[in-house]
Amino acid sequence: MDERVRRISRAAWEALGRWAAFAERYWWDAPDRDDLGGFGTGYDNWGVQTNQKYLAAMAALAMLPEAAEHLKGCTQPLALERALRALRFSLASHKSGDYQCADGRKWGHTWISALGVERMMHAVYLLQPRMSDDDRDALRRVLTSEADWIHNRYTKHGHTGVCADLWDGSHTNVPESNLWNGALLWRTAVMYPDHAQAGAWRQRAHEFLMNAVSVPADAEDQRIVAGRPVRDWHVGANFFGHYALDHHGYLNVGYMVICLSNAAMLHFDMKSLGQAPPESLYHHQKDLWRTVRRFVFADGRLARIGGDTRQRYCYCQDYLLPALVFAAEHWQDAQAIGLLAGAVDLIRQEQSGNSDGGFLSSRLAHLAEASPYYYTRLESDKAAALSMTVCWLRGLQAPVREAETDFEACVAGGWQEPQHGAVFHRSATRLVSWSWRAAHHRVQGLCLPPGSGHLAEWEDNLSGEILTQGASGDREVRVCLLHSFDGGFVTMGEIVEGIDAYIPEGWQSDQCARHYIVAAALPDAHTMVRMEWAVASPRRVYLTSLLGVKLEVPNDLFNQHVRRYVSGSGDRRIASHTGPGGKLIDFRSSWVNVDDQIGLIGVYGADGWRLLQRGRRIGGAFGSLFTDTLCWQFRQGMWDVWGPAVILDNACVILSSTDAGQTRRLHAANAAERLASRHEDGRDDASRAVLVRGRDNRQYLLVANFSGSPGAVRVGTEPVQWRDPVTQQPADPGGAGVWLDAHTATLLAHRPSPARQGR
Secondary structure, three states, X not given: OOHHHHHHHHHHHHHHHHHHHHHHHHEEEOOOOOOOEEEOOOOOOHHHHHHHHHHHHHHHHHHOHHHHHHOOOOOHHHHHHHHHHHHHHHHHOEOOOOOOOOOOXXXXXXXXXXXXXXXXXXXXXXXHHHOOHHHHHHHHHHHHHHHHHHHHHOEEOOEEOOOOOOEHHHOOOOHHHHHHHHHHHHHHHHHOOOOOOHHHHHHHHHHHHHOOOOOHHHHHOOOEEOOEEHHHHOOOOOOOOOOOOEXXXXXXXXXXHHHHHHHHHHHHHHHHHOOOOOHHHHOOHHHHHHHHHHHEOOOOOEOOOOOXXXXXXOOOOOOHHHHHHHHHHHOOOOOHHHHHHHHHHHHHHHHHOOOOOOOOOOOOHHXXXXXXXXXXXHHHHHHHXXXXXXXXXXXXXXXOOOOOOOHHHHHOEEEEEHHHOEEXXXXXXXXXXXXXXXXXXXXXXXXXXXXXXHHOOOOOOOOOEEEEOOOOOOEEEEEEEEEEEOOEEEEEEEEEEOOOEEEOOOEEEOOOEEEEEEEEEOOOOOEEEEEEEEEEOOOEEEEEEEEEEEEEEEOOHHHOOEEEEEEOOEEEEEEOOOOOOOEEEEOOOOEEEEXXXXXXXXXXXXXXXXXXXXXXXXXXXXXXXXXXXXXXXXXXXXXXXXXXXXXXXXXXXXXXXOOHHHHHHHHHOOOEEEEOEEEOOOOHHHEEEEEEEOOOOOEEEEEEEOOOOOEEEEEOOOOOOOEOOOOOOXXXXXXXXXEEOOOEEEEEEEOOOHHHOOO
């Protein structure tokens, strides 16, 4: 075994070995059957799947000889006993069985019931020598019952049979469930070829699998897969043409990973059985992987450029592990093993801070108290993903190919999905993105070093905050425009704030403010320029919070609960704040640097950067990370304004891979400044222009028209030859007039002559 693979495998075994004893606190014995037991709540749905993932982990620990030295507080005989009883409970409580779940129901025959089965099967095969004839009969009963239901009566949200759609709102955007249902059909047909329906299950499996990672171009694709042209298999597209996925209503990088992980499960399971996987399993999987690998930080964390509605560093992050083993083994991706090492270490890093061996027992202790049902699900996800990792790495006997190029060189460049309002660029010194359709139907931007995933948080990052009395904070993106160019992008959008404001008894409104954000990633591999403009609705508006910029910086266990902030007011180490009530720190400085990695320079709109610590974890349904919120413009409390009135008006520069000294010098050199601008209709206060010197020593002019009407914005700048980086066409000499449609922005660039470079 390759030495790097050996180290990863050992780390994964050590994590699993510690967890086995922790899991005992959530083990239960069936009150009326001493042959049955389980992990978690024992309830239907996720409770069933939690138990199935647990038994997979325990089976790996029981049946593989290398596990013995890593078990702490548990033995292989105990692990085997737990795995068999948990399996027997799962098989008996199925709709085809003679028992029931702990909530009195039976599980199975749903669009998602195959998922837990798929996630346990790699280890069920390991258990076969220790299973009784009754166990094998029960396994056949459950698998054939599920396969029969999927083939004959499958429904989801009222839709029958195989379905697909680009948009989540249709309720037929189902790439992941098409994958796992197709996989279950195939594996059941392979395991029980004597069954009368085996041939029919194989055919229906192809149909599900071909409509999992499906794209619009499949409708015209004449390539032959599984005996038929792709277009003849095609029911609909679940992915956009550039492999963006609108799952759960946002750009869901995590579920892109889930699709890869489920393909990995059938791939490796068929290999272990000496059977050929279906050709349809691999439909667009490599194309999807080429996209997903760009959304992985060099340290193995997912870069959720569209956000995440779940707990941080859980679920989809966990199933990146099997996806990485798949990429390394099947596509010989030389970079995947290095990413896998980081992803496994992320799990171990958190577990090492928990004295009880749990994966999440400290950071999510509040969730364990609030919902054992959901908490045990998250614990079992990590256990199942680690068990897949150790099982499948055993097959990588040959040395893993060394990467010929640096990882960042492999994933560098731009990507966008215009229909979805998403744009991204990556280089060795900056990962920068913007998504107008992010988690919770909100907006999110990122600008940080690509090797420092611990600096990334998704909760409305860089999207500002406007809260009004009676509003939940829900917002709606009305318009967004984006343009990519070599080395970066420029984008602008309009957000309607307070779309659901309600004051008891009887007052309500569908909007409280119009909020515009401009973001430009300069082609200097470091800089993002951000503008913000918001106007209260034309009435009296009661505000409760205004946060300009709103850069969320995680300050939790992954950075030992301390961040270093250097600003014009000094060098400070700030611990995460825990407890009731928030904490506000005023840096009294228009520049600040985070951990010698991210620099921020305020251009106009505020007198200094402020840092807000909420005292509670945010992110996901129950909250999962403490963050420091950096604001350029800040006000909280309760006050009123008479609209229409400008309530946010600011601009800043964000610099990735920039230390405190560089940030200080750039600020002192006036590297970013506001220029006088005027819309041709005379609305002096409705346009903005910022001049920035990039780290490439070019000058960039960002101009925005917030007036609501098209026209030329005249800017007071030097008479130089500007060039539009999008069109590569010259702009008006001297920037005398830049024509913009209503609520749009443009970026212009030029390289100063040597005589002007000291400006």
